Amino acid sequence: MLIGELARRTGTTTRALRHYEDTGLLVPERTTAGYRTYAPADVARVAQIRALLDAGIGTATIRRFLGCARDGHHGTYLELCPDLRAELDAIAARMDAEQAALSARGARLAGLVTCPR
Amino acid sequence: MLIGELARRTGTTTRALRHYEDTGLLVPERTTAGYRTYAPADVARVAQIRALLDAGIGTATIRRFLGCARDGHHGTYLELCPDLRAELDAIAARMDAEQAALSARGARLAGLVTCPR
DNA sequence: CTTGACCTTCACGCCGGCGTGAACCCCTAC
């Protein structure tokens, strides 16, 4: 299928799919005219990519571990190797830090509004 | 005082102070040679700016409401006018949304790691 | 006079996942 159809089937945009190719996440075939052609399996592959992106995993990391992605009855999951586990721990730590920073900002914001009396 | 001394006194950097001028938060005098000279009161002013920035308020908003900033025994606080209150509510709402998005990402990340059995 | 610590004005880099034109080619249908 062409890029437009894949975009429609996956609920993404053609721009996103091209971006996934730029970052090495998805490497479609090409017609003689240069058109990208995707395999039916790429629909599931894009769904996996979206699941990982939505989980806060960056494209650079996804590129290295997309092969570890599997699909179960609860949705996408990851087959953990030590490297991947370490990476996910780092991501989780980063997210915890962001959470802490955000709630600290929230507290400070509230502090600015409290009536000084 | 010159920009370096103000930076030292406020614990910021000269780059940050110049940036505050670029965005209209702080408008120092100039010597004949073009050097920025700051009044002693600017030390407190920078502290207020830092307090607002650390609370998640952007420079554009600070520029409009820096005049509402006061200093109490609990630190900086804001004298609320209706416009400012609306603005702060919007910022708080944005932060709540970010919090929700972040914890959703965290849940998805955890979901990817759970053993599928 | 010279060193050296100060200051000045540009102006790009960062972080990341795309959005958004611009300018152009491919193919089908009328």
Place this chain on the structure above:
DNA sequence: GTAGGGGTTCACGCCGGCGTGAAGGTCAAG
């Protein structure tokens, strides 16, 4: 032929608070 709905490759914009050189002027001290 031509209209139109695909596709293609650049390449900058965004969001924001600065970091980080680069190239050069200012001024007190030795």
